[in-house]
Structure formats: C-alpha cells, structure tokens
Amino acid sequence: MFSAFTCVGCIVLLANYLVEGANVDYTQYVNVFQATTGGGNRFPGAVAAPFAMVKLGPDVVSGTTDAYSGYLSSGNIFGFSLMHESGTGGAPKYGVVSQMPVIGNVSNPLADLSQGRASADQGQVGYYKSSLSSGVTVELAATEHAGLYQYTFPSSPSIVVDVSHVLNSWRGLGWEQHYSGGNFSYFSDGHYEGYGTYNNGWNLSPNWNIYFCGRFNQKPSTSKTFKGTGTTLASYDTTSSVSGSERVGGVFTFESTTLSSRVGISFLSSSKACQNLDREIADKTSFQSLVDNAKAQWNSRVFSKIQVSSAASATDLQLLYSSLLGMFLIPSNRTGENPGWTSSEPYYDDIFTLWDTHRSHTPLFQILEPVSYEEFIRSLIDIWRHDGFMPDARSSNFNGRVQGGSNADSVLADAYVKGVRGAVNWDDGFKAMQTDAEKTPANNNDPKAPDSSTKEGRGALPDWLKYGYITPTFSRAVSRAVEYSCNDFGLYQVAKGLGKSTETTTYLNRSRNWRNHWNPSASSNNHSGFVVPRKADGSFVAQDPLSCGGCYWGDAYYEDSPWVYSMNAIHDVAKLKKLVGGDDKFVDRIDKLFDLNIFNAGNEPGFTSPYLYNFVKGKQYKSVERSRSISQKYNAGTSGLPGNSDAGAMESNILWQMIGLWPMTGQTTFLILSPWFSEMQIDLGNGKVLKTTTTGGNKDTAFYVQSLKVNGKPWTKAWVSWADVFANGGTMDFVLGSSSADWATGELPPSPASGDA
Structure with a gap:
C-alpha cells in the first residue's frame, strides 16, 4: 500500500x-x-x-x-x-x-x-x-x-x-x-x-x-x-x-x-x-x-501555505516541505484535555522550549498558522492565570525547565507588535509578563542549578532588581542577563502599546542592563569588550571570551560562548556597535565568529548573529553569504539538520533562509537576505499574500542582491517591517547576480533600545 x-x-x-x-x-x-x-x-x-x-x-x-x-x-x-x-x-x-x-x-x-x-x-x-x-x-x-x-x-x-x-x-x-x-x-x-x-x-x-x-x-x-x-x-x-x-x-x-x-x-x-x-x-x-x-x-493547514515556482528543484522541494512538517509537530494542542483547571481558553502543552523557538520558530508560526498562534498566545496567558507563571517550557501539564530568560515575554511582545489581537486579553498578557519581571519564583531546588528556580520565571531576579546585573551567586549569570534584557525589552514594547508610560520607561531602561556586564578590558583576537560575569562589588570576573567553561547549567554562559552572547542584545545594536568600536570592528567581530569557528549553526543562541551585517551599510551581501553557507548544512535526509531539531526551531531557521528574510524577535523588523526561489507565495490568511520573485540570478551561484522593489517601489533598505509586507500582504521583487552590489544605501534597521546610543 x-x-x-x-x-x-x-x-x-x-x-x-x-x-x-x-x-x-x-x-x-x-x-x-x-x-x-x-x-x-x-x-x-x-x-x-x-x-x-x-x-x-x-x-x-x-x-x-x-x-x-x-x-x-x-x-x-x-x-x-x-x-x-x-x-x-x-x-x-x-x-x-x-x-x-x-x-x-x-x-x-x-x-x-x-x-x-x-x-x-x-x-x-x-x-x-x-x-x-x-x-x-x-x-x-x-x-x-x-x-x-x-x-x-x-x-x-x-x-x-x-x-x-x-x-x-x-x-x-x-x-x-x-x-x-x-x-x-x-x-x-x-x-x-x-x-x-x-x-x-x-x-x-x-x-x-x-x-x-x-x-x-x-x-x-x-x-x-x-x-x-x-x-x-x-x-x-x-x-x-x-x-x-x-x-x-x-x-x-x-x-x-x-x-x-x-x-x-x-x-x-x-x-x-x-x-x-x-x-x-x-x-x-x-x-x-x-x-x-x-x-x-x-x-490545507501548513504545506499549501508556501507555494514555489516550477523552477524549484526536487531537492529544494523536499527540504521545504519536510522542514514544514518538522516545524509543526509540537507544541501539542490539548484544548479540552487540561486536567489542571476548567477554562474556556485554548490549552497548549509540550512547549520545548521557548528558549529554543522564540528567535525564529514562533515568528513563522504566527505567519503560517495565525489561528493556532493566537490560541497559543492565549494559552500561555491562561497558564499564568492558573499556575502563576507562563512557561518557558512545559510538558505533562507542568512548567519546566527554564534555561535562560523568561522568553514567553519575548514571544508575547512579538505577537503584540505584529498585531495579534482577536480574543487575546492583553491587559492580562502584560500582567503575566510583569509577573516574570517582578516576582521571584520559588526555588524548585533543581540539582543541576540549585541556586534558583528552573521551573518558571526569572530565578536570578533578585540580583537583576538589586544590581541591574546578575552576580555569580546565580548560575548562567551572563547568558541570563542578556536574555532578561531582551525580555524586559518585550515588556517595554507591550507597555508602550498599552499606553503605560511609567512601565514603558522602566522596562526600556531595564532592557539596557546587559550593558552592565560589558567589560571593555576583556579582549580576544584583536577585539576588546565582552559580556562577562560581575561581582556584587561591581568588579568584573576574569573571563576568556573564547571559553564558556562547561557551557551548561552551572556555568556563567549556557550553551554558547561570550563571543556569541556579546552579540545577542538584538534590540540595542546601535549601542553594541559603539561598544565594539564602530562599523569596521563590528563587521570583523561577526567575521571572527566564523573565522575562529565559534559559530555553531546547530545552536540557537547564535541564530541571529550571521545577519547583523545588515546593520552596516554596504555589508548586506555578507549576510547573504552566511545564509547560503549555513543552508549547506541542511538537507531532507535522515541527518538533514546541523543539530537537534529543538521542537522545530532548526527547521524554522532554514525556512527563513528560503524566504530570504530574518525576524528580529520582539520587533517588527525583518532583515533582508536572498530568496531561494524564482517565485514564492506565502498565504497570510484572510486573502493576504506575500509574493517574492527573483530574476537575473540563481540560488546557488548568483545569489547576491543587485536591486529590490517592495510593493512595486525601489527599495534601498536592508530590512522591511511587518507593515511593509506582512500586515496586508505585499510583493518583494529581487534582481540577483553573481557578485555583490552596494544596493542597500538607505536607513539602517531600527535599534529601538539604543536611544542616542
């Protein structure tokens, strides 16, 4: 059969x-x-x-x-x-x-x-x-x-x-x-x-x-x-x-x-x-x-949402649709099967984990399955109503384990700024986010990290509130601090949208706290300035930026190096560029992630790093080169991913490469890469479509952007916004070629937490 x-x-x-x-x-x-x-x-x-x-x-x-x-x-x-x-x-x-x-x-x-x-x-x-x-x-x-x-x-x-x-x-x-x-x-x-x-x-x-x-x-x-x-x-x-x-x-x-x-x-x-x-x-x-x-x-629900042209190869079709399957296997929709409480809200379980998925999976989840995504957001908030905290991970109807920040905050912020409304109670959503930001969860005495809760919330919150940074009293101090900053930026975004002026100021300022871990004297490979551990007396702990110790639960950095985490304040890139020494040093620092073999395509903390070139004029082509290099690590075979699928996070990464965009979670910004297909249509629901085309080049050898039109008009920015192409649909028409071109001469991508940098 x-x-x-x-x-x-x-x-x-x-x-x-x-x-x-x-x-x-x-x-x-x-x-x-x-x-x-x-x-x-x-x-x-x-x-x-x-x-x-x-x-x-x-x-x-x-x-x-x-x-x-x-x-x-x-x-x-x-x-x-x-x-x-x-x-x-x-x-x-x-x-x-x-x-x-x-x-x-x-x-x-x-x-x-x-x-x-x-x-x-x-x-x-x-x-x-x-x-x-x-x-x-x-x-x-x-x-x-x-x-x-x-x-x-x-x-x-x-x-x-x-x-x-x-x-x-x-x-x-x-x-x-x-x-x-x-x-x-x-x-x-x-x-x-x-x-x-x-x-x-x-x-x-x-x-x-x-x-x-x-x-x-x-x-x-x-x-x-x-x-x-x-x-x-x-x-x-x-x-x-x-x-x-x-x-x-x-x-x-x-x-x-x-x-x-x-x-x-x-x-x-x-x-x-x-x-x-x-x-x-x-x-x-x-x-x-x-x-x-x-x-x-x-x-009907997933595969038909992305349609590509007849020029697509069998190999690319297999990778596209196999990856879409892998992306939507979990979480599990258990609406009507929740033994913990009675509620009219949707209920989703098997969240593994927002630490993995908030960078690229949940943004694509919203685009391709918007009805289920709204349900998912409502479920996160309802879990807070009844269990006291939103999950960063959850299975068998129980929160845990938190690897870094309270990344449900970033997921809710991403949904809010991209217009998810429907039946979502955003007043409760913001209260759920504030619980993460203001309430220390009870310690669940996890043997792998006994210093604070790994069940839910922000276990290192006492230091965060007292010092504006996290001391070595808490495990994963530096990686948590970078993520807490991004999470607080999420609260800033929703507070601003809800008209909460005091909270807007508070959380914008807190979103900059990652800077308190920046040691300008820490150096590595002709670069100075890295996020490092910091003691209660304000002194920095000596740290080799190439080392994360064991890179696990008891260490200062979780699953990646100081080099990577030092580039992860994606809401504050303009400030980051100043700290590392300007555009040239910034570009060289991204280069070094690859030259020194630091970057790991199978590890989520570094997912966005290869595309930060778009924050420097004239360097968008390098993001495209990195994108194509990373894509070589994927195929539709049994060993077709560069690492653990991580609940579809890895598959979402390659799908964004195919689309030719990269999402900046918690913001409406998408960095422009280079699409794979001569034509792609993404069904956005309610009759809206994003259509991309490419001419003059090809996916494998002539993939550099020469020029771009967005919605029929010439485009000179290395980014688009949600409003440009997703809110009501749109078109992106690329001309590609075999060598780089200085086409992105316009305004740089937003850096909303940087202020005057």
Missing part, C-alpha cells in the same frame, strides 16, 4: 502547478524521516494534524542510547505508543499507552518482548509501518486523540498492553521518567480501559495521569491481566482488573492473523478516552481514510 520515502519522478511534473495554487498533494515531497538520525531527534510516526495530541510511533531500545522521540534507526522495537515529543533534547519524554505484538503464548508479559526489524521502517505523512523480525507487520494511523494499529501476523497473534511502558533515559542526569502505578481493566465486550501515573522527565514534573480506552475489531480469544515488579509476576490470570504501584497490563490472543486495534487517550478520564476514540475512530473506520484525512489536514 505504502512505501518508504523516495525522491519520486513526478515532482517536476507537479511542481509546474505550485504557483498556480492547484490542489497539489504536497505530502509527496515530505520525508518523515528527516533529522531522525545525527542528533536531530525528530519523530517520524503518524501525526494526524499540526499539533495533534496523539503521536503514534515505535519505541526503540539500542543499548544505552536515549531515544528522545521513541525512534532510533537501529535497535529493537519494544512497543508502539501514542504519545511522543519531536526534536527535543535533555531526556526522552512520554512513550506511554503502548502495545506490543507477540507471536504465540506469552508466558511472562513483564519479560523483554522487544523485536528487531526485518527491514527499515517506512512512512509517509499520517502513516507508519514496521516489519518486525518475528514476521509481524505493524501499520499505524492516527487522529488527534486516538490511534489505529493494523496488524498482520504469520500465526498465533497476541497483543501485550503494558501500562508501565515509558521511554527510558540512560544519561544519568536524574531526568529519566518514572512509572508510579496504574490500572488496567478489560470488559466482557472485549474492550479495555485504564490509566498510568508517571513523573519526572526533563522538566522534573510530579505525578501525572494519562487515561486510555482500547477496542479491537474482533473479540479476543483469551484476555488476561498481569501485575508484577521488574520481570517477576505477582499475578497473571483472567482477573478483569488490576491496580497498584506495580507494573500492570493485559494480554490478548486472537484467532485471525489480521486484526486492528484502536485506542483513544485523555488526560481527564478513561470515559473521556472512550469518547475521544468513538468520536474520532468509530467502528469500521477505514485505515486509509485516516491516512487521507491526515494528508488533507497537513496540506
């Missing part, structure tokens, strides 16, 4: 219709296995729609390698479960509500029942297939709250449902998941229900429950329940229900060698899980209809 992803010959034929907006199945260009190896950690399984709660796929064990999304290209499958993350690091999360097919009698369901694969797994959008070495074939499809398993056995089918099943972590960091107990019950009609209780994981969450309801398309020949600890059975018989802190589950056998199993889940109750199942996958629902529905959802 289906085959693994291949580069199909029909791409060239169908591409001719793209710019005409014909009813094209864009899913044919998608490799669901993009970035599933090489550290990308993408989830390749069945996902029925963007942000669907159910993500149905295999769980693989291979030695002590963490399977962050459940999938590994080698190793044994030990179950197929309904909940996964995609593109995350830290430690695996979920892998719950699982089934495992077994041939013949199952003497001990607590034993290792894992199987190798007879051939490589196969998949398309909305479909997944595994062929096990036992001869069993498993095909998967899904809806938003339920999954459908289709099994083909060579003989003697058995299905094991193990409530204790989770994805394991072997990193030894204390972030592994724990199973606390559960219930499993089967009924005379052959269906089963229950729940599992789990805790911990990367966000150190307390106990949470997931409920399930399963039905087979034929009545089992035998049904048993089991209970035990480790691999030791305490009971294994025809008792209809088992509960407790031990491992529990059920084993079913069948006469027919072909069978299907449909399972619904809910965070509220097993009866709600049954309702979800019966509403979304009714009895006799065809497997193919679920696959078709998934493709239709992805096509």
